[in-house]
Amino acid sequence: MASWLVTGSNRGIGLSLCRLLHARGDRVIALCRTPSAELQTLGVRIETGIELTSATSLEDLSKRLAGVQLDGAILNAGILEGDDLESFGAESLRRQFEVNAVAPLLLARALLPNLAAGSKLGLITSRMGSIDDNGSGGYYGYRMSKTALNMAGRSLAMDLRPRGIAVAILHPGMVATRMVGFAGIPPEQAAAGLLARLEALKLDSSGRFWHANGEELPW
Numbered sequence: 038m039a040s041w042l043v044t045g046s047n048r049g050i051g052l053s054l055c056r057l058l059h060a061r062g063d064r065v066i067a068l069c070r071t072p073s074a075e076l077q078t079l080g081v082r083i084e085t086g087i088e089l090t091s092a093t094s095l096e097d098l099s100k101r102l103a104g105v106q107l108d109g110a111i112l113n114a115g116i117l118e119g120d121d122l123e124s125f126g127a128e129s130l131r132r133q134f135e136v137n138a139v140a141p142l143l144l145a146r147a148l149l150p151n152l153a154a155g156s157k158l159g160l161i162t163s164r165m166g167s168i169d170d171n172g173s174g175g176y177y178g179y180r181m182s183k184t185a186l187n188m189a190g191r192s193l194a195m196d197l198r199p200r201g202i203a204v205a206i207l208h209p210g211m212v213a214t215r216m217v218g219f220a221g222i223p224p225e226q227a228a229a230g231l232l233a234r235l236e237a238l239k240l241d242s243s244g245r246f247w248h249a250n251g252e253e254l255p256w
Contacts, residue, residue, distance in 0.1 A: 038062055038063060038064060039063045039064070039108035039109065040063065040064040040065075040066070040105070040106060040107050040108050040109075041058050041063055041064070041065055041066070041107065041108060041109045041110065041111065042065075042066045042068065042102075042107050042109070042110040042111070042148070042151075043055050043058070043065060043066070043067055043068065043110075043111045043113060044068045044069075044087075044089065044111070044112050044113050044114040044141075044144070045068075045069065045113040045114030045115065045161075046067035046068055046069050046072075046076055046083075046113070047067075047069040047070075047071065047072050047073040047075075047076050048073050048075070048076075049212070049224050050113055050161065050209055050212055050224050050227055050228055050231070051067075051069075051111075051113045051114070052073065052075055052076055052224070053224040053225045053227070053228035054111055054113065054228045054231065054232070055067050055076065055079055055081055056079060056225075056228075057225070057228050057229060057232060058232070059079055059080065059081050063108075064081075064082070065079075065081035065082065066081070066082045066083075066084060066102070066105070066107075067079075067081050067082065067083045067084070068084050068087045068089075068098070068114075069083070069084075069085060069087065070085065070086060070087060070088060071085060072085055084098065084101055084102075089114055089136070089140040089141075089143075089144055090135050090136060090139070090140045092143075095143060095144060095147045096147075098144075098147065099147050099150070102148075102150075102151055103150075105151050106151060106153065107148065107151045107152055107156055108155070108156055108157070109156060109157040109158070109159065109235060110145075110148055110151075110152070110156075110157075110158050110159070111159040111161065111231070111235070112141040112144055112145065112158070112159065112160050112161060113159075113161040114136070114140070114141075115136060115137045115161065116132070116133060116136045116137065117133075117176070117179045118132070118133055118178055118179065119175075119176060119179075120175065120176060120177055120178055120179075121174075121175045121176075121177075122174075122175070122177075125177045125178060129178050130177065130178040130181070132178070133178035133179055133181075133182040134178070134181070134182045134185060136182075137179070137182035137183060137185075137186055138182045138183075138185035138186045138189060141160055141186060141189065142186075142189045142193070145158060145160075145189075145193055152197075152200075152202050153200075153201070153202075154200060154201025154202070155201055155202075156201075156202050156203075157202070157203050157204075157205065157235050157238050158193065158197070158202060158203070158204045158205070159204075159205045159207055159231065159234075159235050159238075160186060160189070160190045160193075160204065160205070160206050160207065161207055161208075161209060161231070162183050162186050162187055162190070162206055162207065162208055162246075163179070163183045163208055163209075164208045164248065164254050165179060165180050165183055166180060166182075166183025166184040166185075166186060166187050167184075167187075167246070167254055167255055167256060168184065168256060169255035169256060170254065170255055186206075187206055187246060187256065190204055190205075190206040190244065190246075191206070191244050193244075194243040194244025195244065197243075198240060198243060201240065203238045203239060203240050203242070203243040204243050204244055205234055205235055205238045205242075205243070205245070205247060206244070206245065206246045206247065207231055207234055207235075207247055207248075207249060208246070208247065208248045208249065208254060209227040209228075209230070209231055209249045210222055210226075210227050210230065210248065210249050210250065212224055212227040227249055230248075230249030230250055230251075231249045233249075233251070234247050234249060234251065
């Protein structure tokens with residue numbers, strides 16, 4: 038029985054990840070600020086009141102997880118604020134960077150005492166963070182923050198390789214969640230693909246950028 042930690046677990050992809058992991062018999066620690074009714078019915082361990090952009094909250098989380106060994110952590114929490122050249126604002130850019138790029142990196146570091154050789158770290162990013170794949174522009178804060186997350190994931194892969202910890206940088210696909218107006222594939226399908234990529238992850242494939250369907254994406 039493996040132990041997994043999932044952020045952004047109260048709805049959407051995070052909730053589906055928790056559901057699939059729990060259904061296959063794994064132990065799940067679900068992180069969120071406020072749990073949804075659906076999450077509360079799963080029967081997984083829920084750590085609430087977690088604000089991933091807060092240093093104090095991360096310190097509190099480290100205390101709660103003291104002595105807990107994780108086989109994997111999936112850092113899924115993120116935000117999207119639609120903008121274009123005329124509408125983007127500095128505060129929105131900063132907010133998306135803090136949530137989408139800075140917070141996952143700080144959390145990954147905070148979880149190091151809980152990870153060991155053989156553990157896996159999944160960063161849920163977006164192909165909108167791909168520079169090569171940007172053919173439409175716009176979404177400045179989201180694109181820039183996800184590009185930054187991709188770079189953080191690549192550096193983490195390099196730094197964690199000597200510890201035997203592998204890192205996957207994962208795009209879930211266009212998923213029907215609140216973030217994108219419920220247009221796209223079901224969250225359950227995306228979650229299944231993400232877990233398949235993490236199951237296949239090894240040190241020699243660590244630090245690569247994958248679509249949940251198995252396609253390797255351009256940077």
